[in-house]
Amino acid sequence: MSSNTTPLLSVHDLSVSFGSHTVVHNISFHINAGEKLALVGESGSGKTVSALSLLRLVANAKITGRALFNAGDLLSLPERELRIIRGQDIAMIFQEPMTALNPLMSVGDQIAEVIALKQGLAQVKCAQLAIDLLAETGIEEPQRRYLAYPHQLSGGQRQRAMIAMALACQPKLLLADEPTTALDVSLRGQILDLLDRLQRERGMAVLMITHDLNLVRRFADRVVVMEQGHIVEQGGTAALFAQPQHPYTQRLMASRPERDPLASNSVPSDAAPVMVAQGLRVTYPTHLPGLRGWFKRGEFVAVQGADFSLLPGQTLGVMGESGSGKSTLALAVLGLLPSQGQLRVAGGRWGTTGAGDKALRRQIQVVFQDPFSSLSPRMTVEDIVGEGLGVFEPLMSPEQRRARVVQALHDVGLDRDTTGSLSTLLGRYPHEFSGGQRQRLAIARALIIQPQVLVLDEPTSALDVTVQKQVLQLLQRLQRERGLSYLLITHDVAVIRAMAHTVLVMKTGQVLESGPVETVLSQPNHAYTRILVRAAD
Numbered sequence: 001m002s003s004n005t006t007p008l009l010s011v012h013d014l015s016v017s018f019g020s021h022t023v024v025h026n027i028s029f030h031i032n033a034g035e036k037l038a039l040v041g042e043s044g045s046g047k048t049v050s051a052l053s054l055l056r057l058v059a060n061a062k063i064t065g066r067a068l069f070n071a072g073d074l075l076s077l078p079e080r081e082l083r084i085i086r087g088q089d090i091a092m093i094f095q096e097p098m099t100a101l102n103p104l105m106s107v108g109d110q111i112a113e114v115i116a117l118k119q120g121l122a123q124v125k126c127a128q129l130a131i132d133l134l135a136e137t138g139i140e141e142p143q144r145r146y147l148a149y150p151h152q153l154s155g156g157q158r159q160r161a162m163i164a165m166a167l168a169c170q171p172k173l174l175l176a177d178e179p180t181t182a183l184d185v186s187l188r189g190q191i192l193d194l195l196d197r198l199q200r201e202r203g204m205a206v207l208m209i210t211h212d213l214n215l216v217r218r219f220a221d222r223v224v225v226m227e228q229g230h231i232v233e234q235g236g237t238a239a240l241f242a243q244p245q246h247p248y249t250q251r252l253m254a255s256r257p258e259r260d261p262l263a264s265n266s267v268p269s270d271a272a273p274v275m276v277a278q279g280l281r282v283t284y285p286t287h288l289p290g291l292r293g294w295f296k297r298g299e300f301v302a303v304q305g306a307d308f309s310l311l312p313g314q315t316l317g318v319m320g321e322s323g324s325g326k327s328t329l330a331l332a333v334l335g336l337l338p339s340q341g342q343l344r345v346a347g348g349r350w351g352t353t354g355a356g357d358k359a360l361r362r363q364i365q366v367v368f369q370d371p372f373s374s375l376s377p378r379m380t381v382e383d384i385v386g387e388g389l390g391v392f393e394p395l396m397s398p399e400q401r402r403a404r405v406v407q408a409l410h411d412v413g414l415d416r417d418t419t420g421s422l423s424t425l426l427g428r429y430p431h432e433f434s435g436g437q438r439q440r441l442a443i444a445r446a447l448i449i450q451p452q453v454l455v456l457d458e459p460t461s462a463l464d465v466t467v468q469k470q471v472l473q474l475l476q477r478l479q480r481e482r483g484l485s486y487l488l489i490t491h492d493v494a495v496i497r498a499m500a501h502t503v504l505v506m507k508t509g510q511v512l513e514s515g516p517v518e519t520v521l522s523q524p525n526h527a528y529t530r531i532l533v534r535a536a537d
Contacts, residue, residue, distance in 0.1 A: 007068075008033040008205050009054075009173060014065035014075075016046070016053050016229075024050050024229045026065070031205050033172070036196075038208045038220035038237070040252070042464040043435060046229040047209045048095075051175050055086050069173070088118050091166035095178040097158040101150040107161040108134070108146025114168045133164035138194060155322055156187040163194065170202060177209045185491055185535045187321065188212075192219055211464045213252060214536075217241055225249050255465040257498035260476045267311050272347075274363075274452050274485045275310040275333065279341035282325075282332050302328040304509045305341065308502075310453070313479060315486040317500030317517065319493065319532065325509040326489045330455050333487060334366055346452050362392050365446035369458035371438035375430040375445075382426040384441060385409065388449040402426075408444040412474060436467035440474065447478070453485045460495060472498055493536035497521060505529045 007030035016024035024046040031037045039047045052058045054067050054074055067074040070089065074082065094100035102110055111130035115121060121129070127146070134142035137160040150158055159179060166174060176195065180188040192215060199206050208220060216223055217237060224234040225246065233246040244250045282303040287293050303325045310316045318326045332339040335350035335357060343349065346363035348356060365388075368374040375384055386405045389396055396404075406422065409415065414425065414437065430438055439459060446454055456475070460468040472495065478484055488499055496503055496517060503520050505513040505528065513526045524530045 007031060008035075009207075010066075010068040011054070012066040012068070014050060014053065014067065015063070016049050016058065017062040018060060022229065024053070027226070027229075027231045029224050029231065029234060031173070031207055033205055034199075034203050036199060036206045036208065036219055036221045038210060038216040038223045039226065040210060040213070040216055040223055041226035042211060042252075042466060044228070045226040047226050048177055050226070051092075051177060051207060051209050054175070055090060055092070056082060057086075087114060087166075087171070088169040089171055090173045090175065091169070091171040092175040093159075093162050093166050093177060093179050097155075097162040098150060100162060101158065103150055106147050106149055107153065107158075108148075111161070111165045111168055114165055118169045129168070130164070133167060134161065136167075136198075137161070137164045138190070139164075155183055156190065159183065159187075159191055160194070163191075163198070167198065167202070171204060173205045173207065174199070175207050175209070178211070179208070180210075180212065180215060183322075185493060185532060188215070189535045195219070213465065225252070252465060255469045257469055257472050257494050259498045260473070261315055261479060261499055261501065267313050271312050273309040273311055274346055275308075275316075275487070276344045277306055277308050277333075277342065280306040280308075280329070280332060280343055281340040282328050282337055283340075302509050303332065303339070306504070306506075306511050308504055308511075308514065310485050310487060311501075312452070312485055313483040314501045315479070315488055315499050317488045317490065317496040317503040318506060319490055319496050319503060320506035321491060321532075323508070324506040326506050327457060328509075329506070330366075330457055330487065330489050334364060334455055335360065358392075362449050363451050364453040364455065365449065365451045366455040366457060367439070367442050367446050367459050369461055371435070371442040372430060374442060375438060377430055380427050380429060381405075381409070381441060384430070385444045385448055388445065392449050404448060405444075408448040409441075411447065411478065412440040412444045414440050414444070434467075435463050436470060439463065439467075439471055443471075443474065443478075447482075451484075453487065455487045455489070457489045458491070459488075461490070461492065468495075475499065493521065493533055505532070 010030040012028050013026045014024060015022060015026050027050060039051065041047045049058055053061065053063050056063065063075055065075060101107065108127065108130045111133060112126040115126040115129050116123065131142045131146050134145055139145050139157055139160050153161065180191050183191060195206065196219060210216060220237050222235065223237050223240050225232050225248065227248045233240065233244065233249045244253055280303060281301065283299040283301050286298040286300050288296060288298045306329060308316060318329060320326050328337065331337040332343065333345065345360055348360045350357060350360065382402065382405050385408055386401050389401050389404060415422065433441065460471050463471060476499065479486065490496060500517040502515065503517045504511050505520065505526065507528050513520055513524065513529050520529065521533055524533055
């Protein structure tokens, strides 16, 4: 951290309003040159709006207060002067690179465009600098990746490309908005190490916006905690984590997944598995180069001979990095991808008859990672939750159907909306709910037809720590009450610890290790498992 007594950025009484609604209330904080400051809070706490407001990037907002940077006030500078500062002196890494990057331009051209705009260099020079930046951020084969489009890169590569773009003009301050939230635990560590190295080498300050407390503890020098638009606490990272003073900060620190699943010994020893796989193999066709491609197709093996079983009332966790094959495994189990080998679900097999597949579909349902994209924006809560009844119980009367929907919502803790009205709740749309509420709706939709098995595909990865804990507690309660079996797909070791009875560790389509969760996570045999567990600590 710099010894300079004058802060690089000093924010005084910042308020942000939309119409008559104030979302940020008179907050003040500062960041020194070369310092790493974390702005922490749940979704809706105002942390991202606060950061975007510093560069006046929030549309239709009334912003008051002062933000002193380089002896000028960012909030009162003319737009022309502020445009020079954006990207040059203050750069930003956005939360979701897939939406922040232009899908119609190669990542290299996008980085070169920033350099040309800010520095006015020749096109060839801009291209070479862009390649150098890609190499500096750890992207392999930077010349080739320069020509790649965003959809052709992995999540970690896209995030590195975003960092390269932000560093293009050597900014003094980097605003990083949830830069690791959608990444695997090992990729998260790599991006964090990259930011730490670049920050030290370039001497820039970093304002990290996040709800990931493990990331904060590992990265930040100081922490500012926000709740509902107010700063409730701030201080040095070590001191704040050791003795949080405010109840909200204490609640955030305590919001770790707690283990409370159905006890393993509650399942009869002679119980038949609800799911069994032997030598499960999933492949994708690929195009062979040259003349061979005219006569023969190649194949990419996404899952290579997986063996596993799932007992009633138990949770099988499948963990691994992106590209490990865990989501492909889930799609095969759901009958959405063809597979080879033996696979039985609820005593049946996929692909026997149409009627047989429909009967199986009732026994196994899925809860997706992002409920906002998996719930139809044009359907009401009543239609979304009750949709399965129209398929599997078409003779049910409207009154009976509504009663089942109401019961399903009650089971997941959604009885009334904020006005206390059940009818208003049933008529609302997904965009009117928080992330945690939308995930509860997705669980209610899956449970209403009373399946035996739920496939949970990263069910909490997009949620804040407090909401994550609530959703996991809900899933554990439902498992105890209904004897549900879960196939849990996740890269979060803490979620595996809290939920799973047994675990599979996958990498590049292979099952490297499996067994009881306590044994695998406390005494891992494979080096890859040890890396995953160590990265989560």
